[in-house]
Amino acid sequence: DAGITQSPRHKVTETGTPVTLRCHQTENHRYMYWYRQDPGHGLRLIHYSYGVKDTDKGEVSDGYSVSRSKTEDFLLTLESATSSQTSVYFCAIKSLDRPGQGAIRMAFFGQGTRLTVV
Amino acid sequence: QQQVKQSPQSLIVQKGGIPIINCAYENTAFDYFPWYQQFPGKGPALLIAIRPDVSEKKEGRFTISFNKSAKQFSLHIMDSQPGDSATYFCAASPARQLTFGSGTQLTVLP
Secondary structure, three states, X not given: OOOEEEEOXXXXXXXXXXXXXXXXXXXOOOXXXXXXXXOOOEEEEEEEEEXXXXXXXXXXXXXXXXXXXXXXXXXXXXXXXXXXXXXXXXXXXXXXXXXXXOOOOOOEEOOOEEEEEO | OOOXXXXXXXXXXXXXXXXXXEEEXXXXXXXXXXXXXXXXXXXXXXXXXXOOXXXXXXXXXXXXXXXXXXXXXXXXXXXXXXXXXXXXXXXXXXXOOOEEOOOEEEEEEO
8 A cells, every 4th residue: 555565474483593574665755663463462563763863762672673774665673573572563554634733644555474383 | 652542443334333442642742533444465555634623524424533632543443344344443643753553454245
């Protein structure tokens, strides 16, 4: 939707291995986000980016790193996957209602990546 | 630390009923309150949103009621249909980020 592609869509990996998830957007949005979704917790922000090479931590950033070397790509890396990182990961982009007013309208989410760490 | 508290966790109504989902927040810096709808296997999709300078917003069968003094807001779905069965999330935003509630799984029985 809205030019957001997440890859892979499903992945099973072993504990201790590194994993990278990719989010690709085609509409040149400045802000991009990574969330994880777990039952009973809603969506929790992992990291976000407000421009190329500009990133910041969210509420559950431990064990995750991100990179954004191009506007269109935002990568999420699990340096050493653990079973607690089994989750569904969503990428999102921000579209402002009226640029300059600061209010956020996060209209678009990707389809999600289901990651299982065994 | 959950900044947005959502209830109930699950809700079952008959077709035509009016399910109501409630959210409460603490951070007075929040200035944008969207609701998202999510179907199984899909990403959340923006449903309707409100800013704190209004007390109510309607879009089709969906209405947000907002009580700034109580720091609460709610989603009402008029004439609910089985196709409305989904998980609904409230959210709140100060600026760059969006904080979500824990979600409500709505089932509308035919």
